[in-house]
Amino acid sequence: MKSFFESVGRFARFCGTVILDVFRPPIELEQLWWEIGQIGSRSLPLVAAAGLASGVIMTLHSRTYLVRFGAAAMVPAVQSLGFFIEIGPLLTALLVSGRVGAGIGAVLSNMRATEQIDAIESLSVDSFKFLVAPRVLACVLVLPPLTLFTDFSGLLGGYLAEFAASHMSGHLYIERAFSDLRWENFIPPTIKTSIFGFIIGTVSSFFGYTTNEGADGVGRAATNSVVISSLLVIVADIILVRCIFLVFPETAL
Amino acid sequence: MKQEKRTAISLEHVTKSFGEKHVLRDVSLAIQEGEAVCLLGRSGTGKSVTLKLMIALLKPDKGRVWIGDQDISRLEREELSQVRRKMGFLFQSAALFDSLSLHDNLALPLVRMTDKSKAQIEDTVHDVLSEVGLADDAQSMPADLSGGMKKRAGLARALMLDPEILLIDEPSSGLDAITASEIDELLLNRKMRHKTTLVVVTHDPHGARRVGDRFAVLDQGSLIAFGSLQELEHHPSNIVRKLMAER
Numbered sequence: 001m002k003s004f005f006e007s008v009g010r011f012a013r014f015c016g017t018v019i020l021d022v023f024r025p026p027i028e029l030e031q032l033w034w035e036i037g038q039i040g041s042r043s044l045p046l047v048a049a050a051g052l053a054s055g056v057i058m059t060l061h062s063r064t065y066l067v068r069f070g071a072a073a074m075v076p077a078v079q080s081l082g083f084f085i086e087i088g089p090l091l092t093a094l095l096v097s098g099r100v101g102a103g104i105g106a107v108l109s110n111m112r113a114t115e116q117i118d119a120i121e122s123l124s125v126d127s128f129k130f131l132v133a134p135r136v137l138a139c140v141l142v143l144p145p146l147t148l149f150t151d152f153s154g155l156l157g158g159y160l161a162e163f164a165a166s167h168m169s170g171h172l173y174i175e176r177a178f179s180d181l182r183w184e185n186f187i188p189p190t191i192k193t194s195i196f197g198f199i200i201g202t203v204s205s206f207f208g209y210t211t212n213e214g215a216d217g218v219g220r221a222a223t224n225s226v227v228i229s230s231l232l233v234i235v236a237d238i239i240l241v242r243c244i245f246l247v248f249p250e251t252a253l
Numbered sequence: 254m255k256q257e258k259r260t261a262i263s264l265e266h267v268t269k270s271f272g273e274k275h276v277l278r279d280v281s282l283a284i285q286e287g288e289a290v291c292l293l294g295r296s297g298t299g300k301s302v303t304l305k306l307m308i309a310l311l312k313p314d315k316g317r318v319w320i321g322d323q324d325i326s327r328l329e330r331e332e333l334s335q336v337r338r339k340m341g342f343l344f345q346s347a348a349l350f351d352s353l354s355l356h357d358n359l360a361l362p363l364v365r366m367t368d369k370s371k372a373q374i375e376d377t378v379h380d381v382l383s384e385v386g387l388a389d390d391a392q393s394m395p396a397d398l399s400g401g402m403k404k405r406a407g408l409a410r411a412l413m414l415d416p417e418i419l420l421i422d423e424p425s426s427g428l429d430a431i432t433a434s435e436i437d438e439l440l441l442n443r444k445m446r447h448k449t450t451l452v453v454v455t456h457d458p459h460g461a462r463r464v465g466d467r468f469a470v471l472d473q474g475s476l477i478a479f480g481s482l483q484e485l486e487h488h489p490s491n492i493v494r495k496l497m498a499e500r
Contacts, residue, residue: 111351118310119348123362123414124337126330130365 021133035138051150055157076177079158088151093196101204105225108208136201143197203229258285267316289451291465341416347407349395356391401432
């Protein structure tokens with residue numbers, strides 16, 4: 001129990017240092033662009049494919065019940081609300097947690113095991129600011145646009161499934177999909193993914209950067225990064241949904 | 254009149270443990286500017302830990318580590334960074350950055366720590382790569398280099414900020430005799446031309462004899478001998494005499 005609280009304390013201190021180092025000049029712009037490219041471009045096919053598939057599946061399921069209740073016209077609206085409010089943000093965060101979180105954890109822990117982090121320090125370079133801060137900031141910045149890709153891929157998947165079932169026109173589908181969608185259904189859930197990005201970036205960097213177990217620690221850091229960041233994303237989502245309802249009570253259905 | 258040399262590195266009663274394991278026990282030694290000191294000892298006696306303490310990659314549990322007149326075990330990050338600028342470190346595994354080309358590995362400290370222009374950085378990288386015989390491999394990735402090339406590349410990176418003190422962890426490990434002697438030659442050149450202070454951890458008595466002015470022997474975390482070749486060859490400790498003996 002004591003070591004658990006010690007770990008929580010060390011993680012809290014780690015998060016604090018990340019926040020300070022992100023804003024402490026000089027800003028690591030070159031590293032940041034590189035990380036955005038790595039995290040963003042490499043995650044894009046994954047989130048697009050997952051969004052498309054989820055969109056098809058969701059339409060297949062929701063259509064069955066909506067048709068039964070005579071509400072087939074609601075399929076596009078259910079699809080868009082479902083994706084923009086919750087499925088898109090959460091699905092994107094979990095996918096990025098798996099792909100990027102494991103990568104950050106493995107890369108940093110490997111750098112630790114092979115003394116590359118010590119080498120950076122020996123060159124008078126602040127390894128934390130150089131390696132951790134840009135990765136976390138890149139996760140924060142990349143999650144919202146990736147979420148939009150998931151959302152629109154989900155809508156595309158939903159349209160394809162709907163077209164296969166009812167030959168609904170694209171124009172009509174878009175009109176129905178966005179008729180009930182308000183900005184407060186779209187903006188806060190998309191922006192909350194930045195917090196998911198912060199969680200993924202800091203948790204995976206924490207496990208990678210602070211490991212001290214040699215080569216054995218690399219696999220463990222990667223696994224812990226995915227498991228803990230996914231879990232924290234889900235817990236944070238519950239809290240953030242409540243916060244969004246408090247700020248925008250009209251979005252609470 | 255003979256000019257008295259200043260102390261470059263000094264360890265005062267340094268103790269270091271990792272959990273229950275005592276790695277260094279009350280180690281004290283002083284290394285003069287421009288001197289080459291070889292740290293010898295059996296595996297696991299704390300040689301690499303001593304080297305890391307000298308550049309504050311590790312902090313002592315007790316005692317002090319001085320670089321010149323600064324106690325680096327108590328410095329804040331910014332001050333420590335200034336001290337480290339005077340030092341270079343060659344890691345046992347070379348510790349080149351996997352994701353960067355050899356050129357970018359070398360350019361990194363210059364880009365980060367100096368105001369040099371791009372052209373000046375290119376020139377410096379080329380000069381240092383030429384010094385270690387890797388001028389044609391600037392665009393290679395670390396994974397494409399042989400063990401000896403990695404060692405030379407690691408040495409080149411350690412030299413980029415033109416350090417006054419070079420800390421070298423096992424320069425000849427995993428290398429054939431010819432490549433190991435090439436590395437020794439590079440170290441000797443550096444010492445002769447630039448009056449660089451060298452601290453070399455080694456298991457190779459032949460290389461140590463070539464490079465070292467004085468020799469420190471660690472055993473079970475304690476410094477059991479520190480002196481010249483002649484002094485250690487006639488040392489009462491059997492371990493010291495064995496370590497110094499040419500194979």
